[in-house]
Amino acid sequence: MALLPAADAQARMFALKAPLPIETVAAAMAAGRYSAEDIVAKRTQPALDLSAMDGYAIRFAERPGPWTVVGESAAGGGLDRAIGPGEAARIFTGAPVPEGADAILIQEEATRDGDRLVMSGEGPHGPGAHIRRAGSDFAEGELLVRAGAPIGAAAVALAASGGHGILAVRRLPRIAILSTGNELVPAGEPTGGALLPASNGPMLAAMLSGLACEATDHGIVPDDLDMISSAFTLLAGQADIIVTTGGASVGDHDLVLPALEKAGATIDFWRVAMKPGKPVMIGMLGDAIVLGLPGNPVSAFVTATLFLKPLVAHLLGAARPVPPTVIARLGAPAPATGNRAEYLRGKWANGLAVPLSGQDSAGLAALVEAELLIVRPAGAEALAAGDQAEIISLA
Incomplete structure (x- = not known):
């Protein structure tokens, strides 16, 4: 299967499942979600001079x-x-x-x-x-919040001022996190020899904690085809998204793809033209989207930023679920790229985007410093300090 550009992979992922059903909640409880319908003013503000x-x-x-x-x-x-x-x-x-x-x-x-x-x-x-003056803020019948727009504290205040105590939003997505690998042990437990603490599950749970969703970390499944397949079958009836880390590559112990096929999943695509994070896999198992992320922590973090978080936003009804980019000047050179787009971890320094020195896909120590991703298209020429580049904020 050919490598997909990240934008194409995102579009195909969104096409797999429509936004979740609509529910109504108190205005204050809608913060962090997206409006499921146009919010129109029921009154004029101010009503008098x-x-x-x-x-x-x-x-x-x-x-x-x-x-x-x-x-x-x-x-x-x-x-x-x-x-x-x-x-x-x-x-x-x-x-x-x-x-x-x-x-x-x-x-x-x-x-x-x-x-x-x-x-x-x-x-x-x-x-x-x-x-x-009366109506200087808004008039009755005026559009206040467009369908698909994010609902923050200001939008809650605007909707309430417009006469809305209840808002229509999408149901919270249910997300199941599953880590695979014989080498993993739960964080905090002793590690010896080749064993490693499982950091991706807690990391993904932390990334999702600030979003409007219900995420559960289901721990670690060893590299056993039947056990992984059974876990997928169980979780498919409980979740809207099943996100896995590890086991999505091509080694003898990379069993996520065959386990999904054994469970009856349909794989939409596998492998994306990006660095880090090539072995990203998307499929459907029942009504659940399965998102397979790489096992290397930095790769998992970057692909979760570009796929998992946007998928949550899509299911919540976001009009623009993909993280926006801005143009910034670089504070240090950026190398030319090969046949994959590259997402360099960087930080701000005096208003300039500076690539971090550590870009290894397993390097968590450097990731802690990252405030942004510098987006480098495939086949791009090297950039010098002062040149412009696209930036995705990690704030």
Whole structure:
């Protein structure tokens, strides 16, 4: 099977399964998900002209006064009469502007003696000064959040202000993490000889912990065809995504592919034209997408960034599930590439993207320093310090 470009592999992965069913949740609980439908304002904000400052509601043409203070307008209430000629009203931030007033004299520029008010500073700059006009934020019927857009804290506030207490989102994806390999032991247990602590499972669980999903690490399965196949069969009924690390290459002990075939899975593609992370495998087992990642920790991290996290976003209904790239200047040279795209781990230094010196696919110590991936297309010429490159943030 030929190597697939990463973008083609991502597109084929998304095509395997539609976003998950829609459910409704309280607005505050929707943070971290994506809107399943357009969110349209049910009300106008602000509904009335409101004061943006503490002070006095006046007629601009009558400055510098004097005025007679005839009442008070507070947030949630308001003056029950209009402002007439020569009159003013005490007003507070967020309070309705009384009819007849067209500017706010802020309290720092006002002098009051009893009910007598005069302007003692520069005063308002013109009609409408310090007034938030009705509808200046949004109007009833206006689109607030487009379907497929991420819902962050600001979007929650916008939707709530627009009259929505309940939001439509996609069901949380259920993700099963499975590590394979005779050499692995659970992290924290003694290792001797050729044994290694299993770091990929905890790493993937940590990467998923900040996403809207339900991830479970199912531990380690030894290199046994029947045991791996049985694990896949069991997990297929429990998960939307089964993600494995290790065993996806071509060695005698790389059993993920034959185990999937034994369990009845359909393999869509295997191997991607990228470095690190070539042995990425995608298939379907029942209704579950199976994502096979490499066993080397850095390869697993990079491929999880480019495939696992975008797949979660896709199932949550993201309009743009692939991590965005930005253009930045390099702070050090980057070598030419061969027939695979390369994703160099790097960090920021004085606003420049600097490749890390350690690019080994098993080098976790250097990965800890990584703040970004420098994307180098296949067949690209070497870049010098100061040249521009595409960057994916790891923040």
